[in-house]
Amino acid sequence: MSKELRCRLIRNTMTSMTAILRAKGDGESHRYPSKPEITAMAKRIVQYYPMLQDQGIKNTWVTVYTQLNKRLQNVRSPQKATPDGRHSKSSAKRRRLDQPSDVEEMDSSDSTIILDLSTEGRSSPESASKTSELEGKRKAQNLLEEEPSTLPSPKTNKHADINSPDTHCPATLAKHYKTLQTLFKRKNPNHQDVSQLLDLEFSARRAFIDSNTIREEDRHKKVLEAYPCFKDIGHVMEELHRILDKENANFINELKxxxxxxxxxxxxxxxxxxxxxxxxxxxxxxxxxxxxxxxxxxxxxxxxxxxxxxxxxxxxxxxxxxxxxxxxxxxxxxxxxxxxxxxxxxxxxxxxxxxxxxxxxxxxxxxxxxxxxxxxxxxxxxxxxxxxxxxxxxxxxxxxxxxxxxxxxxxxxxxxxxxxxxxx
Incomplete structure (x- = not known):
């Protein structure tokens, strides 16, 4: 993914997470995303966009987490009125002290979501605080699912898992197709962005093209109307690659x-x-x-x-x-x-x-x-x-x-x- 698109992703995600917390309207309406919430979001992002994963390490989301945390330090704090009428600012330094950045301590337990914490209507102050954080995390995790427009389009990565369960979800495939159409409304859509979306939307596209619902004499017109990217020789050769041997990254060169x-x-x-x-x-x-x-x-x-x-x-x-x-x-x-x-x-x-x-x-x-x-x-x-x-x-x-x-x-x-x- 290009630097510009990555920055847009990180910036929009952190802005949305912060807005969700501030929209609560309670005593914690001015708090910022916690370490577990940022961790959960980082994991969700690399799951949705596999090309952002770190290669060769166990926690493939560390880089995204670091970027989200760095963006948090640059978020401008709201001003609170003091008794003497002045405004005080909550400094970024204070947030850094409150939220340690030791990613080595983060494990799968950070992203655990407790679905039901109400036991006979009683809870301790500590559990209530944890409930608040986990509720914010759940909202943050749902952000990518409910508002895909805040996420930029990805770029090509031949290591992306085209057959992962999420990519076969009809709703997810529909989002990929919608993003693909949005890209082609631009004058010069980025080739790698389009290729990555074609990777992710492959199963639904082949089901549409290979079906018998379209007469063969009209098929080329219908397909090119739905996928104008196939007027590009490069995308057609890559589609041949996906159909015949998508696991072989050197397929096209070997074919030639x-x-x-x-x-x-x-x-x-x-x-x-x-x-x-x-x-x-x-x-x-x-x-x-x-x-x-x-x-x-x-x-x-x-x-x-x-x-x-x-x-x-x-x-x-x-x-x-x-x-x-x-x-x-x-x-x-x-x-x-x-x-x-x-x-x-x-x-x-x-x-x-x-x-x-x-x-x-x-x-x-x-x-x-x-x-x-x-x-x-x-x-x-x-x-x-x-x-x-x-x-x-x-x-x-x-x-x-x-x-x-x-x-x-x-x-x-x-x-x-x-x-x-x-x-x-």
Missing amino acids: GRWQDFCQKVQFFGVWKKTLKPPMGMDKAEQALEILRVLPSLFPSTSAPPKRARDASEALVHVLEDQEDPNTYLMKRPLSCPVLIVSPSSCILAVGDVPITTFPKDLVTEGALYLMAYYYTLHLTYPKCVATLLSVIQTEVLLDKIHERDLTSSYKKSMAEWNAFIGQ
Whole structure:
């Protein structure tokens, strides 16, 4: 989490805790949050925002506690009138003396909440004082649950526990989604803030996207309307990471490495099958485009492409001709699957007739991975004319097993030929 967001979190939390205590209106209305109350709040904060946890120590909330306590020292004390009409100030020094900061003495007993302290209507002054502190602590702990607007959005931390029980609570997931929508009302939302919220809201999002309540032809529009962040290639690749191997922090780099190895082998495979020429004098972008064009013929499907399509490669990539308008091409395109539209200087990734995002032409070398990321993120079905090819990429590059019913004869034949060529 950035320094600015952390400061906002600490400041707003301490302000709210103090306001709750002062709103009581009794003899202790001017007291400040106690050590147990601050400890309980610190524990609650790191539970809600795992990226704030201290690594390598038992009490992962110590840093947050220290920051809350430091903020308390800077809270301006209310002025009390003295008998002579003057005002006296309760100094921060006095608060520091009243509240020791030895965090080593803090343990789980500090956050214990006694639910019922009334026994036959009698209590000692000591227990009454403890009851007051614990009541304040309970209110402070409920603050994060009842008023999420006081908390800033978090940042990415791959160590955050996406599967913790709290993250599957419908109310919590709804709060994450609401915060995500608020972020995207800003002009340039922070990428890491959005990524962390997407981590926390993953289960609810996949349930929505993978459900059969949305027709597939409308799914990309509905999903992008609900999650405009998926117009960003980076977020789509991270979603692929969450779906396939969220525990592997190096997944995307490994994926790109496997794709490069696959393309090198395909170069030799294509030359061997006489569908590719040796890439002499071609830059990397031109090589990548040539590979995308021939891949459907190297791993052919039994189904032919639509009549209006030139060949099966139109399901993957289209290179614009001189003066050709990409929007006009999309409106006439017979396929609705994700496609790369390549111009002399850039690439457009579109789904159906909707342009989604643009990226530099140099990155067309990773274009097939972007297409696969959108297939997974939007939960789309492979077009029949390239189903064999995409299944091969799924198993050989993404290392994701396919369902037994998808083990078609064309897939088995292509894989047997491929394995024989690479010597497996």
